[in-house]
Amino acid sequence: MGRYVARRLLQMIPVFIGTTLLIFLMVNALPGDPVKALWGDKPPDPAQVAQIKHDRGLDLPLWEQYLHYMKGLFQGDFGNTIAGNRPILDEITQAFPVSMRLAAMAWTFELVVGITLGVIAGVRRGRIIDTTVTFFTLIVISVPIFVFGLGFQLIFGNELGWVKPTVQDSESFQQLMLPALVLGLVGLAYVARLTRTSIKENRSADYIRTAVAKGLPRRRIISRHLLRNSLIPVVTYLGTDIGALMGGAVITEGIFNVSGVGNLLYLGISRREGAVIVGIVTVLVIVYLLASLLVDLLYAVLDPRIRYA
Amino acid sequence: MRGATQAKWAACAVAVALTATACGGGGGGGSGIVGSSWGDPQNPLEPANTNEVQGGKVLDMIVRGLKRYDPKTGEAKDMIAESIVTKDSQNFTVKIKDGWKFSNGEKVTAKSFVDAWNYGAHLKNNQKNSYFFGYIEGYDKVHPEKGDATADTLSGLKAVDERTFTVKLTQKFSTWPDTLGYPAFAPLPKAFFDNRDAWLAKPVGNGPYTVKSYQKGSRMELRKWDGYSGDDKAENGGVDLKVYTDNNSAYTDLMAGNLDLVDDVPASQLKNVKSDLGDRYINTPAGIIQTLAFPFYDSKWNKAGMDKVRRGLSMAINREQITDTIFQKTRTPAKDWTSPVLGDDGGYSDSVCGDACTYDAARAKKLVKDGGGIPGGTLRVSYNSDTGSHKEWVDAVCNSINRALGNDKACVGNPIGTFADYRSKASQQKLDGAWRAGWQMDYPLIQNFLAPVYYTDAPSNDGKYSSEEFDKLVDRANAETDTAKAVATFRDAEKVLAKDMAAIPLWYQNGSAGYSDRVSDVALNQFSVPVYEKIKAD
Numbered sequence: 001m002g003r004y005v006a007r008r009l010l011q012m013i014p015v016f017i018g019t020t021l022l023i024f025l026m027v028n029a030l031p032g033d034p035v036k037a038l039w040g041d042k043p044p045d046p047a048q049v050a051q052i053k054h055d056r057g058l059d060l061p062l063w064e065q066y067l068h069y070m071k072g073l074f075q076g077d078f079g080n081t082i083a084g085n086r087p088i089l090d091e092i093t094q095a096f097p098v099s100m101r102l103a104a105m106a107w108t109f110e111l112v113v114g115i116t117l118g119v120i121a122g123v124r125r126g127r128i129i130d131t132t133v134t135f136f137t138l139i140v141i142s143v144p145i146f147v148f149g150l151g152f153q154l155i156f157g158n159e160l161g162w163v164k165p166t167v168q169d170s171e172s173f174q175q176l177m178l179p180a181l182v183l184g185l186v187g188l189a190y191v192a193r194l195t196r197t198s199i200k201e202n203r204s205a206d207y208i209r210t211a212v213a214k215g216l217p218r219r220r221i222i223s224r225h226l227l228r229n230s231l232i233p234v235v236t237y238l239g240t241d242i243g244a245l246m247g248g249a250v251i252t253e254g255i256f257n258v259s260g261v262g263n264l265l266y267l268g269i270s271r272r273e274g275a276v277i278v279g280i281v282t283v284l285v286i287v288y289l290l291a292s293l294l295v296d297l298l299y300a301v302l303d304p305r306i307r308y309a
Numbered sequence: 310m311r312g313a314t315q316a317k318w319a320a321c322a323v324a325v326a327l328t329a330t331a332c333g334g335g336g337g338g339g340s341g342i343v344g345s346s347w348g349d350p351q352n353p354l355e356p357a358n359t360n361e362v363q364g365g366k367v368l369d370m371i372v373r374g375l376k377r378y379d380p381k382t383g384e385a386k387d388m389i390a391e392s393i394v395t396k397d398s399q400n401f402t403v404k405i406k407d408g409w410k411f412s413n414g415e416k417v418t419a420k421s422f423v424d425a426w427n428y429g430a431h432l433k434n435n436q437k438n439s440y441f442f443g444y445i446e447g448y449d450k451v452h453p454e455k456g457d458a459t460a461d462t463l464s465g466l467k468a469v470d471e472r473t474f475t476v477k478l479t480q481k482f483s484t485w486p487d488t489l490g491y492p493a494f495a496p497l498p499k500a501f502f503d504n505r506d507a508w509l510a511k512p513v514g515n516g517p518y519t520v521k522s523y524q525k526g527s528r529m530e531l532r533k534w535d536g537y538s539g540d541d542k543a544e545n546g547g548v549d550l551k552v553y554t555d556n557n558s559a560y561t562d563l564m565a566g567n568l569d570l571v572d573d574v575p576a577s578q579l580k581n582v583k584s585d586l587g588d589r590y591i592n593t594p595a596g597i598i599q600t601l602a603f604p605f606y607d608s609k610w611n612k613a614g615m616d617k618v619r620r621g622l623s624m625a626i627n628r629e630q631i632t633d634t635i636f637q638k639t640r641t642p643a644k645d646w647t648s649p650v651l652g653d654d655g656g657y658s659d660s661v662c663g664d665a666c667t668y669d670a671a672r673a674k675k676l677v678k679d680g681g682g683i684p685g686g687t688l689r690v691s692y693n694s695d696t697g698s699h700k701e702w703v704d705a706v707c708n709s710i711n712r713a714l715g716n717d718k719a720c721v722g723n724p725i726g727t728f729a730d731y732r733s734k735a736s737q738q739k740l741d742g743a744w745r746a747g748w749q750m751d752y753p754l755i756q757n758f759l760a761p762v763y764y765t766d767a768p769s770n771d772g773k774y775s776s777e778e779f780d781k782l783v784d785r786a787n788a789e790t791d792t793a794k795a796v797a798t799f800r801d802a803e804k805v806l807a808k809d810m811a812a813i814p815l816w817y818q819n820g821s822a823g824y825s826d827r828v829s830d831v832a833l834n835q836f837s838v839p840v841y842e843k844i845k846a847d
Contacts, residue, residue, distance in 0.1 A: 030727065030729075031726060031727060031729070031730035032727045032728070032729025032730035032731070032732065032733055033729055033733050034729060036729065036732060036733055036736075037728060037729040037732060038351070038352070038437065039360070039437060040360065040361065041732070041747060041748075041749065042360065042768075042769065043736060043768035043769050043771075044736070045437075045439060045440060045452075046454060046455070047432055047452060047453060047454050047455060047456075048432065048435055048437075048439065050455075051432060051433070051435060052435055055435075083351045083352055084351070084352055084353045085353075085435075086353075086525075090525075091525075091526065094524075094525070094526060095526075153561060157561070157565055158561065158564060158565050161565075164565065164567055165558075165561045165562060165564075165565045165567070166553075166558050166561065166562050166567065168551075168567060170527070253554075254554055254555045254558070255555070255557075255558060256558070257552075257553050257554065257555070257558040257559075257562075259526055259527045259552060259554075263554050264526075266554060267349065267554065270695075270696070271351060272727075272729055
């Protein structure tokens with residue numbers, strides 16, 4: 001077990017270097033000059049452009065810039081923004097807690113509601129409840145997220161007035177509820193469908209028949225035997241979804257005006273702040289890698305047949 | 310064991326949710342407080358480093374300079390300045406009023422200005438508005454075009470006593486005092502130079518508001534400052550600026566009553582804005598003109614007869630129709646090369662372009678033919694396609710030209726992916742055909758609309774237009790000591806632009822805003838910044 005974890009952690013290093021390098025190169029391949037663009041439609045000042053580039057190390061060859069960046073990164077220095085010379089770490093530590101809160105709420109929502117719906121639909125296969133769940137999850141998966149975002153905002157925020165249409169205070173659970181619901185909606189649909197299919201398959205497995213034959217109560221069969229063995233694909237999905245919820249909330253955060261990672265990423269891209277983009281992606285890569293490791297370890301807990309030597 | 314694992318999971322989710330707390334922040338604005346939409350300013354909030362509207366909003370509330378532009382007339386009125394006198398239009402003596410203070414108690418002295426200007430001009434401080442100080446003697450030493458600065462301070466700037474300082478310019482510039490209303494010329498307290506980072510985290514100024522709290526990237530709370538020295542005291546208790554990345558969300562919040570003022574109505578809402586807000590929607594001209602610029606560096610566009618072609622193209626554009634249908638009247642068809650915010654006394658003219666800016670398909674066709682036709686047969690209009698939805702109007706302009714000239718291939722749009730790429734192509738003379746150009750004024754003077762854009766080799770003269778006659782008139786106007794005469798001479802220079810059709814004026818951009826029924830007396834100034842101190846709130 002310990003050796004397995006160590007091996008997995010070591011494997012993260014090349015993945016980590018590869019992804020950061022890829023993003024770094026992609027950001028630098030964008031046409032135009034981010035320093036000159038600071039002046040907008042006005043003519044840039046050549047002396048200042050040269051000085052800003054020198055200060056931020058943007059006048060060095062690309063490989064050297066990357067080395068400098070990685071060197072700083074390992075010392076916890078994410079570099080500074082081009083525009084304000086502000087430490088990027090400050091911006092990241094300001095945005096991440098907000099997105100973490102939103103993602104945690106959305107994720108809990110996916111987990112609880114998604115699995116519950118999936119189990120009900122899977123157990124009552126072919127009944128009206130199953131058809132309803134399948135039907136609605138299909139709709140959720142096929143409709144783009146911004147439709148739900150704007151729709152819910154209009155209905156619950158503007159028309160009914162149950163909640164504020166945008167987030168005024170990023171610490172208020174009540175205000176984050178609606179964006180979290182929208183954000184978790186697609187994941188919920190996938191979780192419900194995965195659980196349903198998995199339960200459906202395992203229902204006719206031998207160990208379930210044995211359990212039924214032993215006369216165990218129905219509730220116990222479902223929760224202890226059926227659900228636990230059906231959770232592996234669901235856990236896999238939920239694990240990778242943590243990263244997606246944190247980094248992929250650009251649209252939801254925009255609609256509900258949440259100043260989180262998605263917004264920061266959007267600003268970084270529109271302002272061509274390469275270091276901001278690479279910084280955020282770096283943190284997200286770490287989140288993804290750790291989440292997937294955690295998922296793999298959970299397999300062993302869920303299914304005793306899986307062993308890590 | 311199993312139970313424990315599950316409990317750990319739940320605990321983890323709750324812990325993440327609970328510990329993930331960073332910045333505080335209250336709810337909406339209280340009584341007398343105006344809630345207003347904001348965008349995250351890209352540059353630090355230093356006066357000489359702020360070159361866009363969002364930072365401009367804050368500065369307009371917390372700093373006051375020697376002069377201030379009247380929000381209605383655009384006239385530069387004395388604020389801290391008691392007098393600015395000159396005998397030769399080149400050496401100025403500035404005397405400031407007694408009794409002005411910064412909100413931290415420091416006195417506003419001549420030194421506050423001199424230090425602030427020296428800071429703004431110096432190369433090592435990377436201030437975006439450095440070029441504002443370019444007229445002051447010694448600027449080439451503190452801010453050389455290449456290499457390091459060879460001086461620490463501007464040699465043309467001297468503090469005489471606590472309330473007096475002198476300025477020596479490199480050339481005659483009679484209307485120079487009228488440029489001083491821009492926030493770049495604001496004074497800075499000693500606190501700024503002692504601890505710049507602390508100042509940037511919570512700026513201290515001498516304006517009618519003070520900063521109560523500032524969370525970069527999300528919100529800023531400003532409150533009325535009772536100790537303010539000027540006579541334009543705030544009429545409300547304060548302003549809460551709230552950052553929105555999407556102006557549609559801001560509009561939604563305005564509709565829901567979470568926000569009092571949105572100063573950028575999203576294009577998609579312009580159709581409903583009248584029914585949504587009625588007379589709580591304002592749409593007033595700002596000091597921005599949009600034009601089509603031409604490559605005078607390309608001999609094909611610089612030969613004899615091309616002025617006729619450009620005039621013909623100008624007459625082929627149906628400005629009224631495009632501003633009505635595409636822009637929902639948030640643009641006003643252009644009639645000159647300046648802006649209506651200057652007013653008639655300031656040099657705006659609604660007749661200098663005349664027929665050439667009026668749609669006339671038949672004459673347009675004839676002029677283009679007489680001039681030798683469009684070089685290459687097709688006019689390519691370049692624009693950046695990532696921001697500002699330029700595609701719609703460029704296509705409309707081309708359709709209008711094609712219809713007028715009876716030729717489907719006379720004009721096509723040429724989108725360029727990103728703004729940064731488009732700007733570097735334009736400034737390096739790599740565009741052929743026309744491109745979208747525009748000018749946002751630095752100060753409401755006719756000089757600012759003409760000299761930086763059309764003077765030979767001027768910094769924003771991307772098309773490399775050059776006319777000896779124009780240059781001479783600008784020089785003469787700058788040297789004129791009498792303001793009225795200076796303006797008249799600038800107008801003569803503008804007539805040269807009309808004769809050559811140096812760029813095709815398209816339209817003036819308006820500033821738009823919508824507000825809630827909680828507030829009244831909302832107006833935008835010439836820079837599209839709301840005049841916050843005049844707003845009354847319940």
